Amino acid sequence: AQSVTQLDSQVPVFEEAPVELRCNYSSSVSVYLFWYVQYPNQGLQLLLKYLSGSTLVKGINGFEAEFNKSQTSFHLRKPSVHISDTAEYFCAVSDRVNNNDMRFGAGTRLTVKP
């Protein structure tokens, strides 16, 4: 089965600084890739997803991610973060053969400081 590793459990940054949240995946088949965000005491919301085509995917709230097949990575980036971006971010993968089974990473807690 596929799996996801989020390399940082916590990422503290100052407001207006750039940020990168790292995600690596493992799968024996082609995959779909997702980033979800969870604000405190809420469910998850989709930020962006990679299905096919351009490897640079743009999402909501100014976030983008780049699919790198050779490095099996899907890192999330934002050039300038806001206090409101403080949340937990989850990378997820589903394979194109059995896409009923989505696997999530352990999450990265992004804290934006003033």
Add this chain to the structure above:
Amino acid sequence: NAGVTQTPKFQVLKTGQSMTLQCAQDMNHEYMSWYRQDPGMGLRLIHYSVGAGITDQGEVPNGYNVSRSTTEDFPLRLLSAAPSQTSVYFCASSLLADSDTQYFGPGTRLTVL
């Protein structure tokens, strides 16, 4: 649209008790799923359904049962609760299973004493 709703928001059980976590969606989505979220482990898929009458096991199905008699509802049953089932439970739905965006409910925080 209310989206995905879950009840209750909080629940405390004693070991051995049974209960049902409710999940409903009003978006006419075919695919519904249940996850549990534990610290440091992200979300893990418990059970899922690709349509009314069809369910299947996910990554961590033991101790949980599901059924899908209608498109809208997908309840999760704990037959005999154990402390290891203390977690936050999320229900999600999507139009299709294939690469589609999942919409998540607000979650149920369950504590088993």
